[in-house]
Amino acid sequence: MKSGSSRERLAERAAKELRDGFYVNLGIGIPTLVANYVPDGMNVILHSENGLLGIGPFPHDDEVDPDLINAGKQTITTVTGASYFDSAASFGMIRGGHIDLAILGALEVSQSGDIANWMVPGKMVKGMGGAMDLVAGAKRVVAVMTHTDKSGASKLLKECELPLTGKRCIDLVITEKAVFEVDKAANRLILIELMPEVTLEEIAASTAADYVVDLK
Amino acid sequence: MDKSVASAAEALEKAGVKDGITLLVGGFGLCGIPENLILALRETGAKDLTVVSNNAGVDDFGLGLLLQTRQIRKMVSSYVGENKLFEQLYLSGELELEFVPQGTLAERCRAGGAGIGGFYTPTGYGTPVAEGKETREIDGKMYVLEMPIRGDVALVKAHTGDKHGNLVYRMTARNFNQPMATAAAVTIAEVEELVEPGSLDPDQIHTPSIFVKHILKGAHYEKRIEQRTTR
Numbered sequence: 001m002k003s004g005s006s007r008e009r010l011a012e013r014a015a016k017e018l019r020d021g022f023y024v025n026l027g028i029g030i031p032t033l034v035a036n037y038v039p040d041g042m043n044v045i046l047h048s049e050n051g052l053l054g055i056g057p058f059p060h061d062d063e064v065d066p067d068l069i070n071a072g073k074q075t076i077t078t079v080t081g082a083s084y085f086d087s088a089a090s091f092g093m094i095r096g097g098h099i100d101l102a103i104l105g106a107l108e109v110s111q112s113g114d115i116a117n118w119m120v121p122g123k124m125v126k127g128m129g130g131a132m133d134l135v136a137g138a139k140r141v142v143a144v145m146t147h148t149d150k151s152g153a154s155k156l157l158k159e160c161e162l163p164l165t166g167k168r169c170i171d172l173v174i175t176e177k178a179v180f181e182v183d184k185a186a187n188r189l190i191l192i193e194l195m196p197e198v199t200l201e202e203i204a205a206s207t208a209a210d211y212v213v214d215l216k
Numbered sequence: 217m218d219k220s221v222a223s224a225a226e227a228l229e230k231a232g233v234k235d236g237i238t239l240l241v242g243g244f245g246l247c248g249i250p251e252n253l254i255l256a257l258r259e260t261g262a263k264d265l266t267v268v269s270n271n272a273g274v275d276d277f278g279l280g281l282l283l284q285t286r287q288i289r290k291m292v293s294s295y296v297g298e299n300k301l302f303e304q305l306y307l308s309g310e311l312e313l314e315f316v317p318q319g320t321l322a323e324r325c326r327a328g329g330a331g332i333g334g335f336y337t338p339t340g341y342g343t344p345v346a347e348g349k350e351t352r353e354i355d356g357k358m359y360v361l362e363m364p365i366r367g368d369v370a371l372v373k374a375h376t377g378d379k380h381g382n383l384v385y386r387m388t389a390r391n392f393n394q395p396m397a398t399a400a401a402v403t404i405a406e407v408e409e410l411v412e413p414g415s416l417d418p419d420q421i422h423t424p425s426i427f428v429k430h431i432l433k434g435a436h437y438e439k440r441i442e443q444r445t446t447r
Contacts, residue, residue, distance in 0.1 A: 073246070095339060167341060
């Protein structure tokens with residue numbers, strides 16, 4: 001897998017949050033691509049909130065089955081050792097803290113770990129799907145997003161402006177410029193990594209949230 | 217105890233489907249939807265329906281068909297992004313909408329079927345879905361009180377069922393069918409294979425017969441795929 005595009009680079013970085021033996025839920029979009037970067041030899045079981053543990057690759061043409069889809073409604077396959085269950089059991093796993101890691105997209109993240117990713121007032125609202133349950137229930141929640149919106153405004157904010165998906169629930173934010181931990185107790189972000197060729201000045205100019213620098 | 221009926225239309229008639237009732241409709245996207253019962257419901261012309269379903273189908277399949285005919289007054293769903301007609305009807309005020317987080321929707325149905333009077337969930341705390349709802353701190357964490365959902369009629373789809381109403385789902389088509397099957401005054405199940413009692417292994421039954429009032433073999437299954445994705 002070449003890491004050409006910005007989307008792929010974000011997915012590749014997010015994959016570094018995976019650990020052997022993790023049960024992981026990947027959101028729609030860039031987070032789904034994280035599945036392509038699971039390191040060789042690492043066992044990670046992917047959860048699909050519509051009722052599956054053990055998502056496999058997309059099917060070959062002759063394997064497509066309408067009864068087997070992921071939460072993005074895409075046809076999929078399963079891996080050896082997979083299991084199926086109903087929606088209530090699936091979200092019991094999520095809220096019950098059994099999912100080790102959730103990786104999802106975001107419109108805004110605040111310095112206290114609030115996330116907004118389901119609604120833009122004035123635009124047609126599609127619904128939150130399972131996002132509110134995932135951010136409230138997964139043991140660790142990682143947001144993957146562009147650092148700024150189309151107008152160039154920071155998506156890392158002191159307080160979210162859009163309606164929230166969850167409060168104080170994000171642990172790590174990965175953008176195309178940098179990686180931040182959320183220090184919920186101190187109500188600030190910690191800049192822990194710069195992406196290649198990104199400078200501290202560039203982060204300062206494009207980040208509205210309070211943060212400290214502690215590069216690892 | 218033979219609960220089998222000859223057709224989806226007969227099942228809906230026996231269930232007393234009429235204007236203004238609340239229906240629980242299983243499925244996730246187009247996966248595991250009771251497509252024969254939805255078609256038959258369209259033929260009944262019953263209107264002013266409240267429909268609880270995770271999604272609203274697509275414009276020309278699934279619950280989208282009942283939006284076309286304006287039979288649905290209100291939807292209770294977690295995600296409706298695949299349906300353009302939905303957007304038009306909602307923006308013009310012809311359709312009411314209540315968004316419920318997906319896990320809360322499933323649990324509200326489960327609670328409704330299990331006689332639970334409500335439950336505290338961390339989901340949605342501090343967000344618009346918690347507005348106007350009781351919240352409380354339990355062991356240092358904040359929770360929102362959510363109420364059970366019960367329907368007048370549930371329409372569910374399983375892969376195989378016996379004439380007593382025992383159901384076995386297939387793969388990810390189980391989804392909301394299982395909790396919704398428990399949560400209505402009358403549950404109708406449609407299946408691809410209808411078998412004699414004794415044909416199913418009691419150890420492998422997902423929905424026990426007690427929850428199912430009427431069962432029928434679907435006349436035709438299109439099983440449309442929303443996002444055919446291959447490698």
